[in-house]
Amino acid sequence: MVKWSDFERAAIQDIFSKIDYDVVGRAAFSRCLIVYPWTQRYFGSFGNLYNAAAITSNPKVAAHGKVIMAGLEKALTNMDDIKTTYKDLSVLHSEKLQVDPDNFNLLGDCLTIVVAGQMGAAFTPEVQGAFQKFLAVVVASLRKQYY
């Protein structure tokens, strides 16, 4: 079981209480599609992803950003057992969506950059450490059911 220090718990809750989910979800997901364009392979049905401008204004991208944040919210409210909370999500990503799990780290990197930009100096090294630990647990839980 993952152990969270009081600082880590507080820091992670604080981040999620401060960020605008719609803004961050859309910004992080579109950034991922732009910075790591091979991730677009999973979104053939999303229409125009031709360039950065198209991606950032694509309504399906914005909608999917919300889906991603809803998933993270589940982890946030079940921090002491993300592994169990994510069991079905893991099966979904492995068996139905067939996403290479290395992509989770790419999206995580973009989330970190977007949150850093939103929070500014409040995103201290220690807060970054806590946030990245949270993302690492999320990613490990999403990977858990792959075989």
Next chain:
Amino acid sequence: EMSLTDKDKAAVKALWAKISKGADAIGAEALARMLVVYPQTKTYFSHWPDMSAGSGPVTKHGKKIMGGVALAVAKMDDLSGGLLELSELHAFQLRVDPANFKILAQCLQVVIAIMFPNDFTPEAHVALDKFLSNVALALSEKYR
């Protein structure tokens, strides 16, 4: 290797023009951050009396790192040639595991996102990420 297009090079140069005045601060902050977020990197600096943000060694070394980045920007059209000496230094003397180049690159990008949120657009991000990956490759060239 995902080589730099003319568009990438222009984007990196444009971003660098905006952030270079703050280069020393960026370097120090990124290094301090790396030591906290990725504590395994502290193993390379066990000879430092102080690893905290704002300390002498961290400030000085952050500046040195950014000097290397500035050199890479200047030698963008021939990173292998331009970073030859630095590659030899890292390969034979420092022997930093190349996985750490990616770690430092990430910390640099987080700091740039914090300090220059409006300039670190997705387009600037992809160009810088490619550039730093190419710098890492050039630095790794002499390893074996």
